[in-house]
Amino acid sequence: MPRQKRRKRKTSRKKPAPGSVRRWTLPLLVRGTALLLLILTCYVVYLDYTVRSQFEGKRWALPARVYARPLELFNGQQLSRTSLLKELEAIGYRKDSRLSKPGSYWRNGNNFQLVTRKFVFWDGAEPARKIAFSLSDSTVTHLRQRDTGGPLDLARLEPIRIGGIYPAHKEDRLLVQRSEVPAVLVDALLAVEDRDFYEHYGVVPSAILRAAWVNIKAGKTVQGGSTITQQLVKNFFLTNQRSLVRKANEAIMALLLEWHYDKDEILEAYLNEVYLGQAGQRAIHGFGMASRFYFGRPLNELNTSQLALLVGIIKGPSWYDPRRHPERARDRRDLVLSLLHDQGKLSKKRMQAAQKHSLQVIPKPRTSITDYPAYLDLVRRQLRRDYRDEDLRSEGMQIFTSFDPYVQWQAEKALQRRVKQLERQRKLKPGKLQVATVITSPEQGEVLAVIGGREPRQGGFNRALDAVRPIGSLMKPAVYLAALEQGYTLASKLDDSPLTLKIKQDERWSPANYDRKYHGQVMLHDALVHSYNVSTVRLGLDIGMDRVAESLQRLGVNRKVHRYPSLSLGTAAFAPVEVSQMYQTFAANGFYSPLRAIREVLDANGKALQRYPLTVEQAFEPDYMYLINTTLQSVITDGTGRSLNNIVPRGLNVAGKTGTTDDLRDSWFAGFTGSHVAVVWVGLDDNGVAGLTGASGAMRIWGDMMAAINTQPLLLARPETVQSFWIDETTGLLGSERCEQARVLPFIRNSEPDSHAECAGGVFSDTIERVFDFFGSD
Amino acid sequence: MFLKRIFYPAIIFPVLLWLAGCSMLHTETVEPVPAPTERPTDRKVEPAPILRPSRPVEPEVRPSTPRRSPAAVTGLQRTAAKQVRAGQFAQAAATLERGLRISPGDPRLWQQLAAVRLEQKKWRLALNMAAKSNSLAGQQQSLQAGNWQIIAQAWQALGNSAKARHARNKARSLSGR
Numbered sequence: 027m028p029r030q031k032r033r034k035r036k037t038s039r040k041k042p043a044p045g046s047v048r049r050w051t052l053p054l055l056v057r058g059t060a061l062l063l064l065i066l067t068c069y070v071v072y073l074d075y076t077v078r079s080q081f082e083g084k085r086w087a088l089p090a091r092v093y094a095r096p097l098e099l100f101n102g103q104q105l106s107r108t109s110l111l112k113e114l115e116a117i118g119y120r121k122d123s124r125l126s127k128p129g130s131y132w133r134n135g136n137n138f139q140l141v142t143r144k145f146v147f148w149d150g151a152e153p154a155r156k157i158a159f160s161l162s163d164s165t166v167t168h169l170r171q172r173d174t175g176g177p178l179d180l181a182r183l184e185p186i187r188i189g190g191i192y193p194a195h196k197e198d199r200l201l202v203q204r205s206e207v208p209a210v211l212v213d214a215l216l217a218v219e220d221r222d223f224y225e226h227y228g229v230v231p232s233a234i235l236r237a238a239w240v241n242i243k244a245g246k247t248v249q250g251g252s253t254i255t256q257q258l259v260k261n262f263f264l265t266n267q268r269s270l271v272r273k274a275n276e277a278i279m280a281l282l283l284e285w286h287y288d289k290d291e292i293l294e295a296y297l298n299e300v301y302l303g304q305a306g307q308r309a310i311h312g313f314g315m316a317s318r319f320y321f322g323r324p325l326n327e328l329n330t331s332q333l334a335l336l337v338g339i340i341k342g343p344s345w346y347d348p349r350r351h352p353e354r355a356r357d358r359r360d361l362v363l364s365l366l367h368d369q370g371k372l373s374k375k376r377m378q379a380a381q382k383h384s385l386q387v388i389p390k391p392r393t394s395i396t397d398y399p400a401y402l403d404l405v406r407r408q409l410r411r412d413y414r415d416e417d418l419r420s421e422g423m424q425i426f427t428s429f430d431p432y433v434q435w436q437a438e439k440a441l442q443r444r445v446k447q448l449e450r451q452r453k454l455k456p457g458k459l460q461v462a463t464v465i466t467s468p469e470q471g472e473v474l475a476v477i478g479g480r481e482p483r484q485g486g487f488n489r490a491l492d493a494v495r496p497i498g499s500l501m502k503p504a505v506y507l508a509a510l511e512q513g514y515t516l517a518s519k520l521d522d523s524p525l526t527l528k529i530k531q532d533e534r535w536s537p538a539n540y541d542r543k544y545h546g547q548v549m550l551h552d553a554l555v556h557s558y559n560v561s562t563v564r565l566g567l568d569i570g571m572d573r574v575a576e577s578l579q580r581l582g583v584n585r586k587v588h589r590y591p592s593l594s595l596g597t598a599a600f601a602p603v604e605v606s607q608m609y610q611t612f613a614a615n616g617f618y619s620p621l622r623a624i625r626e627v628l629d630a631n632g633k634a635l636q637r638y639p640l641t642v643e644q645a646f647e648p649d650y651m652y653l654i655n656t657t658l659q660s661v662i663t664d665g666t667g668r669s670l671n672n673i674v675p676r677g678l679n680v681a682g683k684t685g686t687t688d689d690l691r692d693s694w695f696a697g698f699t700g701s702h703v704a705v706v707w708v709g710l711d712d713n714g715v716a717g718l719t720g721a722s723g724a725m726r727i728w729g730d731m732m733a734a735i736n737t738q739p740l741l742l743a744r745p746e747t748v749q750s751f752w753i754d755e756t757t758g759l760l761g762s763e764r765c766e767q768a769r770v771l772p773f774i775r776n777s778e779p780d781s782h783a784e785c786a787g788g789v790f791s792d793t794i795e796r797v798f799d800f801f802g803s804d
Numbered sequence: 805m806f807l808k809r810i811f812y813p814a815i816i817f818p819v820l821l822w823l824a825g826c827s828m829l830h831t832e833t834v835e836p837v838p839a840p841t842e843r844p845t846d847r848k849v850e851p852a853p854i855l856r857p858s859r860p861v862e863p864e865v866r867p868s869t870p871r872r873s874p875a876a877v878t879g880l881q882r883t884a885a886k887q888v889r890a891g892q893f894a895q896a897a898a899t900l901e902r903g904l905r906i907s908p909g910d911p912r913l914w915q916q917l918a919a920v921r922l923e924q925k926k927w928r929l930a931l932n933m934a935a936k937s938n939s940l941a942g943q944q945q946s947l948q949a950g951n952w953q954i955i956a957q958a959w960q961a962l963g964n965s966a967k968a969r970h971a972r973n974k975a976r977s978l979s980g981r
Contacts, residue, residue, distance in 0.1 A: 100876030100906065149898050179879035469908035470901075617936050626898075637894070640901050640917075642932045648939040701908075743940060 070278060077282045080263060085295065086311075087193035088201070088422030088630060092396070092405055093185035094429040095625075096147070099159060100180045103166040104736050107136070109432040110161070114140075116186045116431060118323030118388075128154045129327050136161045139172060143324070145184035148426065148626035148634050157181050164736070186431055187318075189396025191406060191418045196307045196395075200314035201422075201630075202325055204294040210330050211313065212293070213371040214337040214362050220254040221369070223293070228255040228284035229277045255280040258296045302336065303343045308395060310343075320348065322388040330372070331380035334362040335387075348387045356385060399485035400462075400478030401429055404603070404623045407491070412636065413627075422630030427623050428472035433465055433702070433735050437475050438482045440730035441706075445480050448708070448726070452717045460711050461727065462489035464606040465704045470640050471610050471619030474702070476603075487711070494599045495692045495707060498685035498720065499557045499666075501578075501596030503612060503654055505566050506554050508577035510650045512569045516551040516657060516771045517758040517779055522561035527591055537563045537595065540686070540719075549758050551771060554657050555665035557684065559595055566594030580645040582607040582618045596685060605696055605705045612655060612681070613698035615743070616646030649745045649774045655681050656742060656772055658697075666721055667697075673729030679740040682728070684720030691715055693723030700738035704728055748772050754783030762786040873907035880906075884916065893924045911940040911947055918954050931958035949978035 097113050099105075114131055119140070122130035128143040137160050144154040156172035169178045190198060216223050222230060230253055237251030252260070259279040264272055283292060301309060302316035310319045316336055317325040328336075338358035339346045348355035360381045366372040372380075396402045405427055409418055417423070441461055449459050457480075465475040478488035487493070510516075522545040526536045537559045539545070545558060553561040566574050571589040578587060578598075587598040600608075603621065611618045619642050627636045658681035661667045666684045674680060682697020693708040693716060706724040709716045716723065753771045754761030758779065761768040765785035782791040880903040887896035900917045907913060918933035934951040941947045956971035 098876070098902075098906065100874050102874040102876075103906075149895060149902075180876040467905075467908070470904065472905075615939055617932070617939070637898060639897055640904065641929055642936050643928075644932050644935045743942065745939070 073275065073279055074282050076263060077279050078286060086199060087420035089190035089192040089198055090418045090423040090425055091187055092189045092402060092425045092427060094188050094427060094431050096182040096185040098180060098182045099166055099169060101166055101169050104164055105161065105166050106164045106736060107161055112432065117184055127327050129323055142181065143184050146632035148628060148637060152182055185426065188398050188429055189402045192308065192395060193419045197309045197311050198315050199298055199312040200318060201298050202312065202314040204290045206326055207297060208326060208333060211333045211337065214334050214366050217365045217369050217371065218337055218362055219340065223254050224289055226253055228253060228280035253280065254296050255283055255292055258292060258299055259283060261299050300340055301343060302339055305390065320387050330376065331359065331383035332386055334380065335359040335385060338362045348385045349390050352385055397483055398434060400476040400482065400488045400490050403488045404473060404476055404491060408624050424628040425624060426626045428474060428625055430474040434475035436734035437463060437465060437477060437731045440734045441477060441727050442480065444727045444730050448718065448723060458710055459708065459716060460489060461708045462493055462602045463704060463706045464490050464603050465702055466606055466610055466621060468613035468698055468701065468703050471621045473621055473623040489707065490602045492601060493707065494601050495709060496597050496599045496687045497605055498596040498687040498692060498694055500605055500683055500685035500694050500696050501594060502554055502557065502562055503658060503683055504577045504581055505562055505574050505594045506550065507646065507650060507654050508573045509565050509569050510653055514550055515773055515777050516549065516653055517753045518550045519547045519758045520550055520553050520561035521564055522546060522548045522553065522558050525560050525564060549755060551657055555660045557666045562594050563591050567591055581611045602705050602707045606703065609696040609698060609705060610703055611645055612651065613703045615648050616644060616651035617642045618645040649747045652742060652745055652748050653772055658682055667725060669721055670725055670729050673726065674733050677739055678737065681740055684725055686719040689715050690717050690719060693718035694720050695724035695728045697728060698740065699732060700740045702732065702737045704731060747775050749775055751778045754785055757783045759783040760786055873910045877903045877907050877910065877913065881916065888920065893920050896920050909940055911937040911944065914940065915947060915951055922954055922957060927958040927961045931955045945978045949975045952978065
């Protein structure tokens, strides 16, 4: 075949060609046109392929959505009115006496009525329902179904969205389906952007010509003749440049799109694609997200005037930004409303009513990606263990966390106030003092709140996870716990007299106490309560540094630590979150649970992908833990944490420990109540001298935070194997109330001292005791 | 064999059965939660007597006597029971964990979670959960006995007969009293 062709060509060439120009023109024209058509066809096929593959594939990279814990409502639940109202505001509930739609509530004194929204959780959908309840003394009572009046055990509200994990271009959208979109929105959109949408084939030549004419007359682009299909094509497939080629591409692709897909599919894509605003780096696309962004609630709950505003914004999301240019936005909205009326889609009365509305826009979210960067950072790090980053950024996954917004808000407020106060008090340069905190739930190890710096809403260095600092005396409970396991009791006598250790050949180390005094023989209990250093170093050496390190590891600290004697005084450095893990095990009575921020992960359609279940591992026997934890309570009643009682009520029975490092560089406090474990670090980023002890810095912030949140008293469960005895403090022997300095201390059965102090009868009492034992009484 | 045939049905089954039927059996099988009146309330620290000077004193905080959980928790237990019956153990665990967020100190919930984990053959988790339940059980001996049974079963499955035997004995002595 090719040979034949070649031959033909050869023969034609051989022919003489006098005056052959005319004879040549026609075939050339035909061939040229044919070639052009071929190229054009190829090009159209290519465009067709592009259009179909992109339109049918995954259309958008959807960011992962991260949610706070849902608020559970049940009788007996502790819930203040303020926190409830803030929660309702954050999930966009509107006060409405008619309770007409889901997402509305009404309050009459302490009586609440809610119409909840449907929401899909890991364990299924929570239906939309009408509920009522009362708050008395910040406790939920009389929870019931409003329509039936029947009692209701438990209801949960939808969770607050606390952030997202975004694709590189930071486009944020919340997909809506055509069927969910209010008719008014579609009417308004078509009235403004494309009246003949349901009639044309994607392109309206007359409209383009008309627009071209107007533009030529004006000398600039004043009118666009684009249909909605063309606009979609432009945004979806093409770049933003203006040129004739692009315009042609746009037209061809619009025709192709219309050829392959029906009108509603195209409209749905447009509704999700269109750009509607900017929040810092985050670009708001589609009506679903725009509705949340401007009004804080889902699209199907918006009224006519709000829908008209959204349609109006399309023309110029920056120019018509209702937050920055409310007047302009309002005029535009009213224009949309009157267009709706002109086309017979809205009665005059309803138009006028809608035009009377204010803009009803919620304040702009403070930052672009999340208000809680430190917490989200933790979530991302935990997710990265199981998911690829690109999937997190594009698959629209739903991440349910244990984040407690109320705890976070209160903690932020308390912390910011106190940090400024501390700076003034200590005459520090303003803006320098830094802080970090992690708050968790004791029994489950769920992370409730994280603050990574003095400006919690700003991202950047996340001190809660990354500021690795010596923990000072926060280490001591680990040392004492190990000692108790080795047979020490709370009444054991420790030596707190001067000590010098040979570290290297010619290097010596003499630990000192904070008060620069030595205390001679002290009870183990008191050494921890008053945080004596010298006796603690001796205790650590006695049980062995390996045991101290092992104790730390069993408490849940994975970081490798040195084995020098100074380990007992906390010269090892940890991040606040690691200290949280360590104190979590104390708070949970010796049961270690890895800290978790994520509860469940769902895919974009609500299908469960993964759950992060509660796990526990018994790391210490409850009786040793009971001894340590009661001692940590004494730290607050009698020891270094005494001043905490000026901030939080005594009845909370807080257990905690202060920590201060050399030259007052780091100020730490770790402590727990019955429902919260919190660790606070305060210091300077450059490791300079902050001039704060654990008690004067971190503990005050801790106290402010706990006083502001609704926290439960700590009630330690005394194991059956533990008994309490009067102990004479000077001798550490059995005492009685009559001894001058005596206190009640818990002991694991049969580990109590076997002889009595003089003040308690001395040897005589010992004898009587033996007689009793001999007869086996009791 | 003994374990699979007799021990398992006789001891573990009742725990699951209770879980499965907790809604119906609730009133009959509920642990005798020590009523406030049973607790010696205002007993002050006794003055040291001449005789028996070292007698243990009453602690300031009494051993925990778990308070009754809110009705919401009972509802969740009922749901978990249904899920157990349907063999949906992961879902049952999630439901019980939701209960624990409401009532973290409820030893019964921890025990039920342990039973679910046992059913899933997550032996270590089961025995740790049972131990956790024990640490919160206060004076509730039959609850403790149930926990020791779970622990025995888990150790047996892990191949540690000695620990299993010890746990079984614990269970017997607690339920015998």
